[in-house]
Amino acid sequence: MDLILPRLREIGDKKDVKIYLVGGYIRDYLLNKSNEDIDFVVEKDAEIVAKEFAESINGKLITLGGRHKFYRVVDSKRNVIVDISQLKGNDINEDLLNRDFTINSLAVDIDKIENGEISNENIIDVANGLDDLNKGIIRHVKDNTFEDDPIRMLRAVRFMSQLEFELDDTTKRLIKRNKEKIKDMPYERITHELFKLLKYRRTYYYFNYMDRTLNILEEIFPEIEPMREIGKCKYHVVDSLTHSIYTLKVAEDIIYADGYFEDHVRKAYEEHTKKIVASDHTRLDLIKLGAFFHDVGKPSAKKVDETGRIRFKGHEITGAEIVKKIAERLKLSIKERDLLYKMVAKHMLPLVLYKNNDVSGKALYGMFSELKEDTLDILLISLADIIATRKLLYPGEEMGKFKVHIEYMANNYLTRYKEIEKISNIITGKEIMQKFDLGENVLVGDLLEEVRKAIYYGKISANKEAALRYIEQIL
Structure with missing residues (x-):
């Protein structure tokens, strides 16, 4: 000034x-x-x-x-x-x-x-x-405040979070009375306020507040309405929407906890989640959205088998398609859209390895090859999902075993796969073609993948000379 x-x-x-x-x-x-x-x-x-x-x-x-x-x-x-x-x-x-x-x-x-x-x-x-x-009160100035600009409904919640203030009772009633008007707002403005809210802690609380107290969350995301009616099954004691908000809470508890993961994993997450994906939207912002939407596909995937048991097989695939449309409606970038799609589509993958009791090198390499640079994001959402499920299903159960499982995979990714994720840092396709007279049936991409595997499995060192010697052996 x-x-x-x-x-x-x-x-x-x-x-x-x-x-x-x-x-x-x-x-x-x-x-x-x-x-x-x-x-x-x-x-x-x-x-x-x-x-x-x-x-x-x-x-x-x-x-x-x-x-x-x-x-x-x-x-x-x-x-x-x-x-x-x-x-x-x-x-x-x-x-x-x-x-x-x-x-x-x-x-x-x-x-x-x-x-x-x-x-x-x-x-x-x-x-x-x-x-x-x-x-410490957020209060509207005049009675037509939300009619003049319905985005102010979201701003009210954002200021609650930003300042840790309470919302005036009359202001609450006005928001509920005008809630449908927010649907008429340009989604760029909704996205702007939504991502401001995602920057603060306790996003889960304010999502729940927008849903249960103000009834505006379903106006912004009508896809969540069917989630209220389904979800209770062998593995869940609450509906899908309640579970999803709780999963967001658990994800935030993990993210903001001091000392939840061992130091080098924690530091890796801190650096990773700060990374900008697009505009000023970080990976952490998108992890929160991914945790909230991870089960959005359950209503469309619901089936009852011949024993009368409710199943949601394939909900991650139907959910990914739904979240893709949500991302497009929010006018997110292609990179953000694809990341959210992947978070939802692949959030079951770490759990499958847990159920199969398989953390072999082959299984982990396969998962890392699928998830690539988004591995840490999806591991975190998967951990939050399973803890949110089991804590309500079996309150006395020790949750540490799930943390150990995910932490082991995160550690493996960071120490063994991350350095070879971009294999071009070690050797490029151009260098291979300059060194070897490749036949028509030999694809450079396949050779690069073989080098990546050999480094991961400890067969060769992570340097160009070792890679070239290895290629010479396998050709």
């Missing part, structure tokens, strides 16, 4: 225009939280003010929004991002009364901010936002 405020004051004085700091920055300042989203409103000439501000800091000006335009000034070198918009209404009071929640309906004249400090007596608070901030 040391750079931003003086420049804006100069522009405001020159243009004779009032400029206000508004919204989330003030909220988080009062909560002693950091906030890189800095929003200003101006009485008039927002575009001109934004343009002059951008020029004054050598920043880039971006025009955003549709009918209600606002202007973003970005200076990546100084890590400055500022949004400037024209106030809505006749004055700042009217503008604040058109905002979403009382804790965001706060403003301060930038001329009254001294040394970057904001005092309560200078805050314009027309909706009692300071009182709600002190009480």
